[in-house]
Amino acid sequence: MYGLINKSVQAFLRDNYGSALWAQVAHRAGIGVEGFEAMLRYDDSLTEHLIDAACAVLDRPRNALLEDIGAHLVTFDTVRRLLRFGGVDYCEFLFSLNELQDRGRMALGDLELPSLFLIRQCGGRFLFEVRGAICGWGAVTAGLLRAMADDYGALALIEDQELAGHGAERVQVLLLDPEFNTDRGFALTAPRSRGAA
Amino acid sequence: MTPPAATPQGSVVLSADALGRLMPMFLICDAQGRIDALGPTMKKILGGEAALGALLTSHFTLRVAQTEEGDSPDRVAGTRRRLHLVLRARPEIVLRGSSVELGEGRVLINLTFGIHLAEAVRAFDLTETDFAASDMAIELLYMAEANVAVLGELGALTSRLEMARRTAEAQALSDPLTGLANRRGLDQAIDAEMAALAQGGSAFAVAHLDLDYFKQVNDTLGHAAGDHVLMIVAQRLTRELRRGDIVARTGGDEFLLLLRGGTDEAALRRLGERLIHRLEQPYTFEGKTCQISASIGIAVSLPIEETADHGQQTQRLMEAADRALYAAKRGGRGRCVMAGEIGAG
Numbered sequence: 001m002y003g004l005i006n007k008s009v010q011a012f013l014r015d016n017y018g019s020a021l022w023a024q025v026a027h028r029a030g031i032g033v034e035g036f037e038a039m040l041r042y043d044d045s046l047t048e049h050l051i052d053a054a055c056a057v058l059d060r061p062r063n064a065l066l067e068d069i070g071a072h073l074v075t076f077d078t079v080r081r082l083l084r085f086g087g088v089d090y091c092e093f094l095f096s097l098n099e100l101q102d103r104g105r106m107a108l109g110d111l112e113l114p115s116l117f118l119i120r121q122c123g124g125r126f127l128f129e130v131r132g133a134i135c136g137w138g139a140v141t142a143g144l145l146r147a148m149a150d151d152y153g154a155l156a157l158i159e160d161q162e163l164a165g166h167g168a169e170r171v172q173v174l175l176l177d178p179e180f181n182t183d184r185g186f187a188l189t190a191p192r193s194r195g196a197a
Numbered sequence: 198m199t200p201p202a203a204t205p206q207g208s209v210v211l212s213a214d215a216l217g218r219l220m221p222m223f224l225i226c227d228a229q230g231r232i233d234a235l236g237p238t239m240k241k242i243l244g245g246e247a248a249l250g251a252l253l254t255s256h257f258t259l260r261v262a263q264t265e266e267g268d269s270p271d272r273v274a275g276t277r278r279r280l281h282l283v284l285r286a287r288p289e290i291v292l293r294g295s296s297v298e299l300g301e302g303r304v305l306i307n308l309t310f311g312i313h314l315a316e317a318v319r320a321f322d323l324t325e326t327d328f329a330a331s332d333m334a335i336e337l338l339y340m341a342e343a344n345v346a347v348l349g350e351l352g353a354l355t356s357r358l359e360m361a362r363r364t365a366e367a368q369a370l371s372d373p374l375t376g377l378a379n380r381r382g383l384d385q386a387i388d389a390e391m392a393a394l395a396q397g398g399s400a401f402a403v404a405h406l407d408l409d410y411f412k413q414v415n416d417t418l419g420h421a422a423g424d425h426v427l428m429i430v431a432q433r434l435t436r437e438l439r440r441g442d443i444v445a446r447t448g449g450d451e452f453l454l455l456l457r458g459g460t461d462e463a464a465l466r467r468l469g470e471r472l473i474h475r476l477e478q479p480y481t482f483e484g485k486t487c488q489i490s491a492s493i494g495i496a497v498s499l500p501i502e503e504t505a506d507h508g509q510q511t512q513r514l515m516e517a518a519d520r521a522l523y524a525a526k527r528g529g530r531g532r533c534v535m536a537g538e539i540g541a542g
Contacts, residue, residue, distance in 0.1 A: 004350075037354050037357070038350045038354070039347075039350050039351050039354050040354070078342075078346045081342060082339065082342060082343055082346070085335055085338065085339040085342075087325070088324070088325045088326055103339070106336070106339070106340060106343065107339075107340070107343030107344075107346070107347060108343070108347055187322075187324075188318045188323060188324060188325065188335070188338050189315050189318045189319050189338065190342065
């Protein structure tokens with residue numbers, strides 16, 4: 001798959017724990033310390049090695065780490081902005097997630113984002129089914145949805161419910177207050193001089 | 198909300214409010230060409246309520262292929278083709294759309310931003326809610342932004358690869374210890390020079406230089422001292438030569454020089470003797486001093502035909518320089534010999 005996904009993991013580790021820790025993880029995973037190129041393709045198994053190595057070095061459970069990685073994605077302005085195109089408020093954003101995989105393909109023809117499917121919605125309760133090539137996209141999604149709730153200023157309880165068997169995971173969002181905090185804001189066109197994310 | 202009532206003729210009656218929700222950039226003009234009703238986004242673009250009652254032509258100019266008629270509302274209504282309306286306040290923004298007659302001279306126009314979408318969004322501070330849900334505007338903006346991100350990554354990747362390529366190339370053509378060219382680097386330079394010569398370029402010379410007594414430095418002071426001496430030799434040679442000349446380290450204590458500054462034998466010999474003199478100056482390494490010398494053989498390129506085999510010519514030139522070097526060594530070291538003097542080349 002695209003290095004973009006591995007590079008996000010690399011960026012998460014480097015930004016939060018420093019270059020020395022990244023070097024340790026890279027060494028353990030058998031990857032050069034220079035890491036990944038977003039637009040080059042790498043073998044899927046490398047992603048698994050990378051996550052395993054990060055869990056071992058940080059001594060953290062896989063799902064907790066993946067949730068943090070998901071939340072970290074939103075700190076990249078490019079990612080945040082592309083996600084915010086999904087809707088004016090958090091509720092509309094949640095509905096737009098059905099299209100996430102297709103939107104990813106729109107940006108990059110063969111980008112393998114997980115498919116998200118809103119299977120039930122009742123009042124403020126949203127239940128998503130997440131399917132992806134790698135086990136753990138559910139946790140990444142949960143982290144991302146949590147960070148996006150903050151971004152929209154919404155108060156929501158997000159729960160990653162791992163589902164045995166089917167290869168699908170479930171994420172539940174309980175939207176308590178869509179206007180709990182101030183929205184961080186989003187202009188349809190980005191300021192002209194924008195630094196690289 | 199009252200549902201739109203369908204009349205027996207099959208026409209639909211909609212309130213301006215409902216129409217505005219479906220088509221936020223609609224305009225209705227009366228028979229005099231004055232704006233009678235408009236959608237919420239159009240209101241934003243035209244500066245609010247004041248737009249009501251204004252002449253359509255006070256806000257827009259009609260861009261048409263044929264201009265035999267003026268910008269009349271009739272003309273706006275009459276065309277079945279696409280309308281292109283230029284905003285008078287911002288001529289860089291052109292709106293695109295179509296119109297239908299409503300009867301009694303009234304015209305309904307629905308507009309959208311074509312390729313000027315991003316400028317318009319910036320100019321009028323538009324948000325998602327300013328566009329109809331059926332409008333592709335948001336997807337277009339999303340695509341443009343995703344495209345910039347992807348191209349940015351690709352651009353960065355390309356420059357990193359280019360840097361890596363240049364580094365690899367530089368490494369492949371240079372000697373890591375002294376930073377001088379290596380044999381490959383020198384061969385490339387001589388090939389290029391030989392090709393230029395065949396095209397009428399200047400003649401040049403090749404000097405083969407071998408250090409004398411260098412082995413003793415390695416044996417008595419160790420390899421670190423030897424490496425140090427080689428680095429200083431490289432510096433001294435580079436300093437003595439002209440900018441266009443090339444110095445290559447082609448073996449342990451062996452150097453090849455490509456000399457582009459003329460082929461006058463006397464001048465070349467003086468240069469060779471100056472180089473030897475410079476290299477004979479003492480070297481200091483960790484408080485210890487040592488001395489070496491050098492032998493040099495120099496050969497000058499001969500005129501060649503454009504069709505001649507450059508490789509063969511190069512080989513001949515190198516062999517001549519080798520023989521001159523051998524003669525210099527045999528003659529007692531610390532000497533410079535010209536290939537011409539030994540009657541070969």
